[in-house]
Amino acid sequence: MTCPTKMLAVVNCRQLVTLAGPARPRTGAELRDLAIIPNGAMLIREGRIAAIGSRIEIPPDTEIVDADGRIVLPGFVDAHTHAVFAGTRADEYEERALGATYAEIAARGGGIRSTVRRTREASEADLLCSARRYADWFLAGGTTTIEAKSGYGLSLDAELKILRVIRALGADRRLRCVPTFLGAHEIPDEYRGRIDDYVELVIREMLPRVVEEHLAEYCDVFCEPHIFDPPRARAVLSAAKSLGLGIRMHADQFSADSGALLAAELGAATADHLESTTLVGLAALAKAGVQPVLLPASVYNLGSTRYPAARQMIEMGLAVVLATDFNPGSSPTASMPMVLSLASTHMKMTPAESITAATVNAAWSLGRGREIGSLEPGKVADFVIHDCDDYRELAYFFGREPAVSVFAGGACVYRHSA
Ligand code: NIG
Numbered sequence: 001m002t003c004p005t006k007m008l009a010v011v012n013c014r015q016l017v018t019l020a021g022p023a024r025p026r027t028g029a030e031l032r033d034l035a036i037i038p039n040g041a042m043l044i045r046e047g048r049i050a051a052i053g054s055r056i057e058i059p060p061d062t063e064i065v066d067a068d069g070r071i072v073l074p075g076f077v078d079a080h081t082h083a084v085f086a087g088t089r090a091d092e093y094e095e096r097a098l099g100a101t102y103a104e105i106a107a108r109g110g111g112i113r114s115t116v117r118r119t120r121e122a123s124e125a126d127l128l129c130s131a132r133r134y135a136d137w138f139l140a141g142g143t144t145t146i147e148a149k150s151g152y153g154l155s156l157d158a159e160l161k162i163l164r165v166i167r168a169l170g171a172d173r174r175l176r177c178v179p180t181f182l183g184a185h186e187i188p189d190e191y192r193g194r195i196d197d198y199v200e201l202v203i204r205e206m207l208p209r210v211v212e213e214h215l216a217e218y219c220d221v222f223c224e225p226h227i228f229d230p231p232r233a234r235a236v237l238s239a240a241k242s243l244g245l246g247i248r249m250h251a252d253q254f255s256a257d258s259g260a261l262l263a264a265e266l267g268a269a270t271a272d273h274l275e276s277t278t279l280v281g282l283a284a285l286a287k288a289g290v291q292p293v294l295l296p297a298s299v300y301n302l303g304s305t306r307y308p309a310a311r312q313m314i315e316m317g318l319a320v321v322l323a324t325d326f327n328p329g330s331s332p333t334a335s336m337p338m339v340l341s342l343a344s345t346h347m348k349m350t351p352a353e354s355i356t357a358a359t360v361n362a363a364w365s366l367g368r369g370r371e372i373g374s375l376e377p378g379k380v381a382d383f384v385i386h387d388c389d390d391y392r393e394l395a396y397f398f399g400r401e402p403a404v405s406v407f408a409g410g411a412c413v414y415r416h417s418a
């Protein structure tokens with residue numbers, strides 16, 4: 001690992017993709033402006049960017065990182081993941097290949113609830129061990145920050161356990177983690193048919209403890225008429241808001257508009273999924289300045305063709321974000337390059353728009369826009385050298401992870417071993 005206090009110069013970057021620009025999320029045509037410096041270089045002092053340009057002064061005693069004519073980007077910021085869980089659902093994946101649907105599997109007690117059962121049984125140490133394994137996958141894809149949700153515990157103790165694992169993962173100082181409390185992800189087995197009692201538990205017992213122990217920055221709810229309908233989602237999110245948490249929402253994944261309208265009403269930071277949102281919901285999000293977080297890998301992996309209307313969102317001035325939705329059911333991928341490919345092929349976002357959505361816009365959606373998401377003087381030196389000649393190759397060559405080395409705060413935290 002390079003020493004974060006030392007000066008570091010990154011040289012010989014064929015394209016230094018800075019995403020420098022206004023200090024706010026990018027909209028409309030701005031999404032296509034990556035502010036690329038050809039043959040660029042960057043000086044890093046004490047973990048932050050000190051200078052960047054086509055020529056920089058390199059003081060004596062500076063460690064040199066030679067990008068070797070490759071491209072350099074800010075680390076991806078993955079603004080929607082469920083990275084802490086036990087076991088896999090490879091068995092259900094096989095069942096889906098044989099014709100069962102995600103909804104059928106969930107209705108008979110599988111799906112999220114099967115992961116909950118296993119996660120409740122797992123020790124904190126075991127969960128941290130698997131989370132570290134997944135952290136390597138995120139880094140291998142060039143991601144340096146993730147938002148990580150709880151939501152596979154669904155009891156006070158198990159939710160706190162997951163959030164402590166997220167905190168411990170971030171404390172490794174490899175992958176930055178922004179924690180979100182998702183107690184309202186599903187109704188656990190012991191509360192079937194008693195949704196309101198479970199909502200009470202989330203509001204009266206879980207939320208206050210999560211806030212008291214500073215275990216989350218955001219609260220999320222899976223808002224769908226058959227799970228947490230808008231009145232129940234509103235109750236949870238309003239309670240979270242009054243306790244000082246920011247709001248994110250699983251909105252309109254399967255049914256139209258009520259999630260987006262609630263996100264707009266509550267002034268959420270993000271409304272995520274939006275595969276079923278119509279113009280009415282999108283207009284409300286645009287008016288309220290809520291950022292849409294699009295998750296094409298979950299659409300792909302569920303075998304659906306209903307991708308969110310990214311082009312329409314961009315035309316309406318929404319500050320679009322892309323994320324993996326990494327989880328054991330609908331989206332078992334930690335790969336942001338895969339998400340870029342899906343966004344270009346299926347949502348007709350250009351590679352430049354996708355990169356903006358996966359870096360600077362994602363950083364703003366997590367309240368980190370002044371620190372990370374672009375390569376500009378003063379910002380934290382989270383950057384990645386990718387084995388590409390041109391940034392478009394990140395989306396174009398799919399099914400590979402082009403990251404060669406990954407730096408967080410100026411320290412090398414991952415190197416691809418060929
Ligand atoms: O974002 N929709 C709810 N939550 C996840 C799925 C979680 C799972 O299947 O385990 C999602 O797609």
Ligand code: FE
Nearest residue numbers: 080082250325
């Ligand atoms: Fe999700």
